[in-house]
Amino acid sequence: MIVAERKPFDEIVEMVAPYKKVLVLGCGSCVTVCLTGGERQAEILASQLRLAGRKKGLDLSVDFDCITRQCDREFTENLKFDPAEYDAVLSLACGVGVGFMSGVLPDTPVLPALNTTFYGAGVAEGVWEEYCHGCGDCVLAWTGGICPIARCSKSLINGACGGTNDGKCEVSQDMDCGWHLIYKRLQELGRLDELRKMRPPRDWSKNRSGGVRRLSREEMAEIAQESAE
Amino acid sequence: MNEPVSKLQEILDAGQFAVTGEIGPPKGTNVEPALHEAQQYLEGRVAAVNVTDIQTAVMRLGSMAVCHLLLDRGVEPVFQMVCRDRNRLALESDLLSAYTLGIRNVLALTGDHVAMGDHREAKCVFDLDSVGLLEAMARLEAGTDLGRDAKGNPNQLDGVPKFFKGCCVTPCADEVEPQIIKLEKKATAGAQFVQTQAVYDPAAFEKFMNQIQHVKVPVLVGIVLLKSAGMAKYMNRSVPGVQVPDAIVQRLTDAPKEDRAKVSVEIAAELIRAMKPMCQGAHLMTLGWDHCVPDIIQQAELA
Missing domain, CATH: 3.40.50.11860 (Diphthamide synthesis DPH1/DPH2 domain 3)
Known part of the structure; x- marks a missing residue:
């Protein structure tokens, strides 16, 4: 939401x-x-x-x-x-x-x-946290369902930076390091191989860098037209 | 083996222990003191001098300009580049610019978050991460860039650079496996040398070096000069992946004020002597106390 x-x-x-x-x-x-x-x-x-x-x-x-x-x-x-x-x-x-x-x-x-x-979800009574950036190119399949774009302060894609500290981000002691969460999750899932894979520079054109985004579903437009006729 | 493109690469290729120093550009245009310090205390004593890139996100004079001015004075620079402030267009362009100015050693870093610095309302870039920046360098060296032409083919460069490409790692991070995995990726992306975050625990460093034996990239252990017990405590509290052992903090606490610089140098030299057999070089970060470098080098028996 x-x-x-x-x-x-x-x-x-x-x-x-x-x-x-x-x-x-x-x-x-x-x-x-x-x-x-x-x-x-x-x-x-x-x-x-x-x-x-x-x-x-x-x-x-x-x-x-x-x-x-x-x-x-x-x-x-x-x-x-x-x-x-x-x-x-x-x-x-x-x-x-x-x-x-x-x-x-x-x-x-x-x-x-x-x-x-x-875009977030309630994580405790009265607390909501950010989960997604709407970046247009979802990576959750290989990050254990934890988004590095939204939950790493730097949106890094190849793992934690040197600012990770006891599971927290250098930005604030109250902020989890997104890559620490991903590492722990992949470890639990036995999928650290995903962390080892090289991730090439991202295509930010699918994010805001590509300009204003739009979704058009032609089949919906057709159905609407048919029922109008 | 490839022909070395810099003195630093030549030394490391030859299997000699390499020492690098570091200077930070000023906040303002008064560049002379930093250049003077580098020339007086570092030239002839270290293989190359790192120039920090808007370190800790505190706005300063640019790294590339200072690297160029060092070259003019016969000091070989290591051009530090962070991913925080420039997108891939600007990074690639600056790499070409740096090359044309004679800069060959480049250290690819993620960069501290803007929240750490003095322009906290600035927009972070991080278009590439440090692995991506190393890939960009390798791509330029191969005569193309990260972009595509109208037909989707790689763009061809008119004139191709060649760098000695470095990266960073934190050997004493509380969780070392992710650091090692990322180091492996940096090596795959083309990193040819590593300068580490500060290390104060030779035993922990030895363990780390054993864990990365499979990564065939020379490692320069990071030595940050501890100027006082207060600074050591601050680092323990606030610098991720840096742990100053109690014994060292105590030595600094016990040192009379007039002996403090002497004790700082002794500690740095001892650390280098202890870790020299484990690695291929040392990166000295003296944080403005460049005048201590000659003593450190002498006491570490590197001269």
Whole structure:
């Protein structure tokens, strides 16, 4: 899932300050799971903004709403409020939701209330960790299911650097060394041969270096066309 | 055997014990003191002088420029290259540039993370890793590069470099097997010499050297001059894969202030004498105390 955290409140206030009527819009998917962007968080942020507006003497009215996903057009039909009637939408979705809703609402600015941080999973109560970078060329088959691109601070592909220290990364004592995890896992699986293989320089064109990425499934487009006919 | 391209390679090829030194470029343009130190204390005493590449991610004058200035003064450099700051285009281009400036020894390193340095908001590159950088060098030496032309064929170079290619290893890492596996890969990728992270435990080093007997690449043991007990403790606390034994820390603690440099030199020289039979050379990292190098070399009976 996509993990995000709320922006500092002052930054949010500064963002909405130019607008009089704001709709705080929650997203019911990933960011609800990591407790940053769901309906409850939309409600809380809306009341915090009303309070702050009153305190600063701003002419600000705030409503809140929430849809299942802000990255899919079909769910926008479930909006209880019409965003077109607002000066701005303050989205509690990840960057995908903010970007997608900006396209859905051509006349209304959509502002991000969250910083989208990573693709991750919950590893303990209230703790999420990064697992994937969406690099476009998955290596998990030979790294014991632990991603060196996401979980090595340097995204190295041929093993740990000299900064590995008692299983931790040189960046921080709180950060596991990704290659230490991979080594331990491959050892357990009896697959250290995978660590011994030479890994040539990566093709980063499949990552962001290739420009904006897109997936098109022709068969889906055909099916849609057929059912329309 | 290939014709040596540098004095360092010639010495190692001849089976002689090679000593290298190291200098760090300044933060700023005042390059004269570092060059002066290298000329006064290292020239004629060491086979080559490493020049660090934005070491510990603290922004400094470039390694290539200092390597070139050393060559102008008759000092053979080892051009350190890290993968942190340049993508493969820039690395390959700098390798060609270095070659045209007369630089032959190149040490391929991963590089410390930007989080370690003084530009913590910088973007890390790490397009290649240290194995990939060695592969890039081998590719250039073969007359091509890491890219492809429009037809998918390797690009052909107009003029081909030849390097003496080095790499690094941490012999006293808490987990040594992954270090050895990566060293094997570096050797496969073309590494011709190894300069190690600092070693203070000859017994551990001997064990390590026995474990890498199958890697047919000369090893220069890394000696970092311990300037004080505080520095030794700091290294134990903060430098991965470096363990200064208590006995050494104690000797530094007990040394009166005026004798501290003397004791530092003695410790370094003893370590070299102990490890000389196990390896092919020593890499002296004196961290600005270059004036100690002549004494270290003399006391280590290398002169």
